[in-house]
Amino acid sequence: MVKRTSFEGDSCPIARSLDALGDWWSLLIIREALFGLRRFGEFQSKLGMAKNILAARLRSLVDHGILATAPASDGSAYQEYALTPKGRGTFPILVALRQWSEEFDDRPEEIATILVDREKGRPVKKLEMHAEDGRLLSPADTTLKPRPARPRRSA
Amino acid sequence: MVKRTSFEGDSCPIARSLDALGDWWSLLIIREALFGLRRFGEFQSKLGMAKNILAARLRSLVDHGILATAPASDGSAYQEYALTPKGRGTFPILVALRQWSEEFDDRPEEIATILVDREKGRPVKKLEMHAEDGRLLSPADTTLKPRPARPRRSA
DNA sequence: TTGTGTGGTTGCATCATAAAACCAAATGGC
DNA sequence: GCCATTTGGTTTTATGATGCAACCACACAA
Numbered sequence: 001m002v003k004r005t006s007f008e009g010d011s012c013p014i015a016r017s018l019d020a021l022g023d024w025w026s027l028l029i030i031r032e033a034l035f036g037l038r039r040f041g042e043f044q045s046k047l048g049m050a051k052n053i054l055a056a057r058l059r060s061l062v063d064h065g066i067l068a069t070a071p072a073s074d075g076s077a078y079q080e081y082a083l084t085p086k087g088r089g090t091f092p093i094l095v096a097l098r099q100w101s102e103e104f105d106d107r108p109e110e111i112a113t114i115l116v117d118r119e120k121g122r123p124v125k126k127l128e129m130h131a132e133d134g135r136l137l138s139p140a141d142t143t144l145k146p147r148p149a150r151p152r153r154s155a
Numbered sequence: 156m157v158k159r160t161s162f163e164g165d166s167c168p169i170a171r172s173l174d175a176l177g178d179w180w181s182l183l184i185i186r187e188a189l190f191g192l193r194r195f196g197e198f199q200s201k202l203g204m205a206k207n208i209l210a211a212r213l214r215s216l217v218d219h220g221i222l223a224t225a226p227a228s229d230g231s232a233y234q235e236y237a238l239t240p241k242g243r244g245t246f247p248i249l250v251a252l253r254q255w256s257e258e259f260d261d262r263p264e265e266i267a268t269i270l271v272d273r274e275k276g277r278p279v280k281k282l283e284m285h286a287e288d289g290r291l292l293s294p295a296d297t298t299l300k301p302r303p304a305r306p307r308r309s310a
Numbered sequence: 311t312t313g314t315g316t317g318g319t320t321g322c323a324t325c326a327t328a329a330a331a332c333c334a335a336a337t338g339g340c
Numbered sequence: 341g342c343c344a345t346t347t348g349g350t351t352t353t354a355t356g357a358t359g360c361a362a363c364c365a366c367a368c369a370a
Contacts, residue, residue: 028167054318
């Protein structure tokens, strides 16, 4: 088995995230889900992807607790895929990806949409990193520490 | 050609970002680069990945303007790979991925490190989205607008 | 019950990935 | 200067993932 190198057991949280949503389609599916898409056919026609990999991705996202299948909702006894809180929690990731593209893309004129504050219609500010006390932090102001052992009995 | 479905021409900025760094290794390479790694061998031994795909990824990242090859720096006439500003600009993406894992991972006890404010040693705050005027925004407070045509002559 | 649309699964061709072998240039010891 | 070793890759080969198309099952409608 050559196995696509799963990062599931890795101790790096970034690797662990990538294990769940680090493939070509998962984040785009989540992006559509955040816009309200729920049905297999909706995802398929909107993203234009092959149905078998859509099925595989949906299954994987459900397995990872990012999507949940709801029995129905709009009459038709079909299934639908709704984001869980964990799934909605990916929003900052999508915003970060979007802002990176907006800032650094070589052909920004090809970008069709911008994310705006609904109330004012103005672009949202760049994501910022702050300390607990509110100080603005740059990458150089941060460092990694070993995770402190939680005071709970070692599971 | 079945081609890995490139998102290069896509108008969605998220898709465009994923086209550059949406594979299994690129973000991990960038993560190591942010920690100061620069040499081929350093990446290879730290990430434990096959050398051929490391070479392919480094080439791709250089092509995308995320890394740049510098002729030397530490005496040895070898090459090294340094982050460009565009590469350093991915930092919020990595932070978002990390925080998502810290918040939602099913086995958080396996996460080895936490990102802290260097000065105080305390964990950094969660990334927040703000409006231009500073109001804290939730996903529901935002919406997408078509990109306004820039007033510069069409390049 | 025959049709049609939705929601998939199955087969097959092609591509990407991974591991290991191989290789050339740069370095280091002497 | 000469040989061994390290560095920084490329090539080879096997296998898994992707993409397309065809097929299929079920719901629903007439």
